[in-house]
Amino acid sequence: MSDDTIRLVTIGRMFRRRRRLLAVLAVLGALVGYGASLLFPPRYTASASVLLPGAWEERELLTQAEIATSSVVVDRAAAELGWSGVDGSELRDRVSARVADGNIIEVSGTAGTPERAQRLSDQVVQQFVTFAARVAGADVDSEAAARPEALRQLVARTSRRITELADAVDPGRTVESVQTRTELAKLRTALREAVTRLDQADPAADRATMVVMGPAVRPAGEAPPTRTQLVGGGALLFLLLGVVGHLAAARMSRRPRTAAEIAAALGSTPLGTVEVPDEQPAHRPEDRGPWVRIRRLLDLDVRWDAPAPHTSGDEAGGRVRHRRVCARLRDRLPAPRRLLAVVPDGDGTARRAAGQLLAEAGGDPLLRVVEVPAHRPVVPDRDEESGVLVVLSAGRWTAEELAGLAEACADAGHEVVGAVLADPVRTRPARSAGRSRSAGRPRDAATPALAVADDTTGGGAR
Structure with a gap:
């Protein structure tokens, strides 16, 4: 056995001749898994989705997912929930967020009961949307809103300057003066249309509005690992350890055979x-x-x-x-x-x-x-x-x-x-x-x- 290749017939012979020992190991592993399930109470996970309208890059979406699980959002959700003995630091381990297809961020919350998991997920989503809208609104009011206003003032001054130049031109006496006045009027009209289109295509206004795609669905089953998975995993793990132990002992054996x-x-x-x-x-x-x-x-x-x-x-x-x-x-x-x-x-x-x-x-x-x-x-x-x-x-x-x-x-x-x-x-x-x-x-x-x-x-x- 020490120099032979391990074949399926060897594994089958092991199961036939040591079936009682392997069965005892599997039962022992199942008991260990059951004991582990008692130490780790069951958990339930609920998820809610948030749609981010507009054009977003992948890095921006990842940033929004990080904001959804940030300490500011989770602490505010913990304050709104008011669960005794549960603060924001503990909830941060139970909240996760991932970027799905179509500019959708899926926020998941894990708790000891289905009702708590649903409430946690809904509250985190609500606080995330509120915080993101506040951050976007602050940007619009400060920088994003100041730039279009400055542009409008610049366009107004330019328009007045164009009017002054048009008035300074000799009205109607020569062909060149008529053409100059016409070109200045076209320039003034083009500037006003550009400002109007800029107001309509403001990306900050689109991104400031996030849409919650319905409340979280109450979970019907436990989050993995469940008690059944722990019991089955423990039995399988101990069985594999028994098989590997037998093979290792046989491989290391130096007993004379001939x-x-x-x-x-x-x-x-x-x-x-x-x-x-x-x-x-x-x-x-x-x-x-x-x-x-x-x-x-x-x-x-x-x-x-x-x-x-x-x-x-x-x-x-x-x-x-x-x-x-x-x-x-x-x-x-x-x-x-x-x-x-x-x-x-x-x-x-x-x-x-x-x-x-x-x-x-x-x-x-x-x-x-x-x-x-x-x-x-x-x-x-x-x-x-x-x-x-x-x-x-x-x-x-x-x-x-x-x-x-x-x-x-x-x-x-x-x-x-x-x-x-x-x-x-x-x-x-x-x-x-x-x-x-x-x-x-x-x-x-x-x-x-x-x-x-x-x-x-x-x-x-x-």
Whole structure:
């Protein structure tokens, strides 16, 4: 898993094998989201729109949106509302404005109830229109109104000067004088028409009138995030954290998975693989306690990152592979010897594999199965045995744990003869009862291995 690409089949296998843990994480996340919804009471948002007639540039519209949420407008709205314990500084966090299409500014107000949200939005809009009209009116009265008036006075003086010039011209005596008087009259008329058109096209007068496009609509639902969104978001967040945590742990895992890596960690030689039917491990009397029950309930004892067991061949082929393992083991022994088959505690698959190997060996070599804890291994001292055969599952134990197991064997005076991997497989369904009985030894032949699996006192199986 540490070097493999994460695929959808890996995610699916995680959900199948750790569904209880992931479900508990999702429920825990939903509870956290629900608790967050209690800390943050529901909010309702209402909006009202203001139309700005005339020609406006985008920067000017943005400026008007900033004015709508300014402290002057919001403070005046708070004073008009008169809500106890709510001032302008608090309302500024609840009021927002944005520029919509068509010179429209949309003002939104958020409050704890739909009625308050509607009143807040309407009041802010009203104060905004009033303040903007006052600012525009002040500009018109001061600068914008002073400039047209000065222009009118200049035009009046120019008109009088034109009249004086026309009177000074010799009336009607020459053609040039008549043409001059006519041109001066046209100039005076053009100036008056220009002043009239300027008064009609005054942009400040158009911009001073803003239109409120109706009262705010009372909101029918809560503003996001709602309680449902918080609950769903919390469940989804915790579920994703659980999935990412599983993938990260599997990616960072450095557990040996191949026979060569496991044998190298033990300082020994791989002898082969023993196929074991994949089945639910039996609960032993020592597997009790609250933590064990919690692990069992949350499927923490199930390896999710291991590939799905492959389908085994026929029983005869499995027995041939078992005999080959025993033959390799005998080849490594100079003479018939007694061996100690060491199985890490908690590895049920390896325990069943050791039982099958013990039944297949038939006393040559003579094996005694013991289980030792992997975190603090203690191997029985050397008695009649002159070697250790380690039987374990691939990808379950770390290199440090395997090295500690090898050191425990050396401290007890044992030589690690070899390592055998337990490979869980799915058994094929039996085609007939007669064929099952004639396929070889009965299944009960492996029972003595389980009977001696708990013998850690040093007594041998004779």
